[in-house]
Amino acid sequence: MPVEVIVKVLFILIVMVAGIAPVITWIERKQSAVMQDRIGANRADIGGITVLGLLHPAADVIKLMSKEDVVPDGANRVLHLLSPLIAAVPAIIAFAVIPFGGVYQFGDWTLNLVVADIDWGLLYIFAIGSIAAYGTVIAGWSSNNNWSMLGGLRASAQMISYEVTMGLTVVGVFMVFQTLRLSDMALAQDSTFRVFGFFDLLFGVDWFRGLDFVRLPSWGIFMQPLGFVMFLTAIMAENKRPPFDIPEGESEIIAGYHLEYSGMRFGLFFMSEFIEVIVIAALVATIFLGGWAVPYLSTDDIIGGVSSFFGVGFATGLCVVIHFHVFLLKVMALIWLQMLLRWSLPRFRYDQVMDLCWKILLPLSIANIFVTGVVLLWIKQ
Amino acid sequence: MAMTVLFYVFGALAVISALGMVLNLRNTVASAMSLVVTMVSLGAIYILLEAYLVAAIQIMVYGGAIVVLFLFVVMLLNLSDDELPPGGRQFFKLAVVLAGIVVLAQVLPALSQDSVLTAASEAVPEGFGGYRQVGLALYTDYVLVVEMASLLLLAAIVGALILAKRNID
Numbered sequence: 001m002p003v004e005v006i007v008k009v010l011f012i013l014i015v016m017v018a019g020i021a022p023v024i025t026w027i028e029r030k031q032s033a034v035m036q037d038r039i040g041a042n043r044a045d046i047g048g049i050t051v052l053g054l055l056h057p058a059a060d061v062i063k064l065m066s067k068e069d070v071v072p073d074g075a076n077r078v079l080h081l082l083s084p085l086i087a088a089v090p091a092i093i094a095f096a097v098i099p100f101g102g103v104y105q106f107g108d109w110t111l112n113l114v115v116a117d118i119d120w121g122l123l124y125i126f127a128i129g130s131i132a133a134y135g136t137v138i139a140g141w142s143s144n145n146n147w148s149m150l151g152g153l154r155a156s157a158q159m160i161s162y163e164v165t166m167g168l169t170v171v172g173v174f175m176v177f178q179t180l181r182l183s184d185m186a187l188a189q190d191s192t193f194r195v196f197g198f199f200d201l202l203f204g205v206d207w208f209r210g211l212d213f214v215r216l217p218s219w220g221i222f223m224q225p226l227g228f229v230m231f232l233t234a235i236m237a238e239n240k241r242p243p244f245d246i247p248e249g250e251s252e253i254i255a256g257y258h259l260e261y262s263g264m265r266f267g268l269f270f271m272s273e274f275i276e277v278i279v280i281a282a283l284v285a286t287i288f289l290g291g292w293a294v295p296y297l298s299t300d301d302i303i304g305g306v307s308s309f310f311g312v313g314f315a316t317g318l319c320v321v322i323h324f325h326v327f328l329l330k331v332m333a334l335i336w337l338q339m340l341l342r343w344s345l346p347r348f349r350y351d352q353v354m355d356l357c358w359k360i361l362l363p364l365s366i367a368n369i370f371v372t373g374v375v376l377l378w379i380k381q
Numbered sequence: 382m383a384m385t386v387l388f389y390v391f392g393a394l395a396v397i398s399a400l401g402m403v404l405n406l407r408n409t410v411a412s413a414m415s416l417v418v419t420m421v422s423l424g425a426i427y428i429l430l431e432a433y434l435v436a437a438i439q440i441m442v443y444g445g446a447i448v449v450l451f452l453f454v455v456m457l458l459n460l461s462d463d464e465l466p467p468g469g470r471q472f473f474k475l476a477v478v479l480a481g482i483v484v485l486a487q488v489l490p491a492l493s494q495d496s497v498l499t500a501a502s503e504a505v506p507e508g509f510g511g512y513r514q515v516g517l518a519l520y521t522d523y524v525l526v527v528e529m530a531s532l533l534l535l536a537a538i539v540g541a542l543i544l545a546k547r548n549i550d
Binding site for chain 1: 411424440445453511
């Protein structure tokens, strides 16, 4: 058991954190370049080989590592050195509850592709997220710089506000799937539902019997479309990347909370934002896009179809490979979507960010909870 | 075994950081961060007690939201030493010592009774302390109390709004 956990943790650290995060910095540069009709990063090379600019992340790391680590005069030394870690660690340990595959049975051995399959998985993510706010706030305060201080203040106000909303926007999903365990949520989405079935369920009319073949995967995005949009907005605001980057707003407060950071300590803030992009993508994929589930092709279908040719063991192994890659594909699609939004929208003003949270998302999410509850009760009767 | 070790680790962390919070009078922000460590350690102890929902809420609400709010206020006011009333600190220290004596006087007799220390650990029912059980209890047995608390909070929000708006108009 401990060996299995260690292998899973190493897998996540190597593939999800150390593997994807640097590539995302490249994706961000290339995607913005394509969107703005530029060429983008293509100069870093080893002996003339540039591999489409993929060497830039490596050059970045070498640059950040070799830079001097400056602690400004009058800064609180301990907190100043500590806050990049407070920002980066929650982002990494959030992966612990995200399932990157289902539960598989190889004879007597059960393979569950989650590090910690806990009953309160989403609450864990929210708890971890609320701790991550300190990295920014303390960085802003401990730098002994007014611009940093303003960034820290903005970050604390923004992150508290969006934490509340982020929690409320997914309550509808809890109600639909009746669970907080992320692996159960993904499992519940490994099926399909009749698109016109709601006429049957809500009004008791079966005019659309003939259209029963029109089915959609039972993903969260189809059950809670409003919840999907609101949750994505809230969690992107929580990550404080553009267009919600008021804590660092270059045009107003230079670089905000990480103004006084240099070298790899700045790099940690930088990386933690990108790791959070992956966490957001993985979380949204698990809650709303079915996680590892292949649309229209449930686990039983794959195992049932393949095992008659190659045996159950091979079929289950194939399932593991397919599910992990489908999950990775969904994560990549959501990373692409976040980059698209990041490069399409200009930075919101401070009051606009706050209005969006308290005057639009909060009332809408409460209305969403109410409507979901009414519909669920109606169906039950 | 591992549970006992973890309990002592987080227990010691909670006590040390709580002391750090109270004794660190020079630096309010560092003292608030010690409070965060206390809250998170308490959350870890709740997890060891299988009270998962309470643990999550402990970290989310107390460790996260409330102390961030403290920090927000501390940073916004940014008080320096000479802005505090003279002699206030002496009074504060006295108050801390008195509060400590009162708490110890209540805790020590309870600890010295054998029943607390040797209470047999009974197996808890399935799902105990999870969100389902707590939610069911809150919305069936204790629904009146929950509604009263929410009414009280609503009154506090409205009151705060009125106070804040009066200064603007």
